Amino acid sequence: MKISDMKNLGPINEEKLHSVGIKSAEELQAIGTEKAYLLVKDLVDDDACLHFLYALESAIQDIPKNELTDQKRAELRQLYQRVKAW
Numbered sequence: 001m002k003i004s005d006m007k008n009l010g011p012i013n014e015e016k017l018h019s020v021g022i023k024s025a026e027e028l029q030a031i032g033t034e035k036a037y038l039l040v041k042d043l044v045d046d047d048a049c050l051h052f053l054y055a056l057e058s059a060i061q062d063i064p065k066n067e068l069t070d071q072k073r074a075e076l077r078q079l080y081q082r083v084k085a086w
Contacts, residue, residue, distance in 0.1 A: 001025035006059040013055065016044050025059075033057040034079060041083060050080045 003014040006025050020039040022028050028036055033056045041048040051065075053076045058065045068076075 003028060003059075007062060008055040008065050009059045013052070016040050016048075019044050028056070029060050033060055033076070037079070038083070050077065053080055 001024060003009050003017050003022070003025055004011045006028070009017075017023075017028060017036065017040065020036075020043050022031060022036055022039070031039075033053065036056055037048060037053050040052070045052075054065045054068060054073070057072060057076060058068055061068075
């Protein structure tokens with residue numbers, strides 16, 4: 001499946017993921033949210049934001065972003081803050 005066919009991820013995010021070697025939805029699911037985010041942030045988009053993290057996670061879970069649990073949002077915010085502090 002194409003990445004842009006996943007919920008919450010369009011052609012721009014697909015292009016970013018392709019540029020770090022993630023070419024399909026299945027590859028994204030196998031790599032996971034954190035690693036995919038770190039690859040994009042390190043290699044393509046130093047300004048990758050918290051909403052990109054939410055989009056990655058919700059795409060992998062196949063749910064709309066607004067259905068992420070409060071706990072998952074808190075975990076992603078913690079990751080974002082850690083990375084931002086580097």
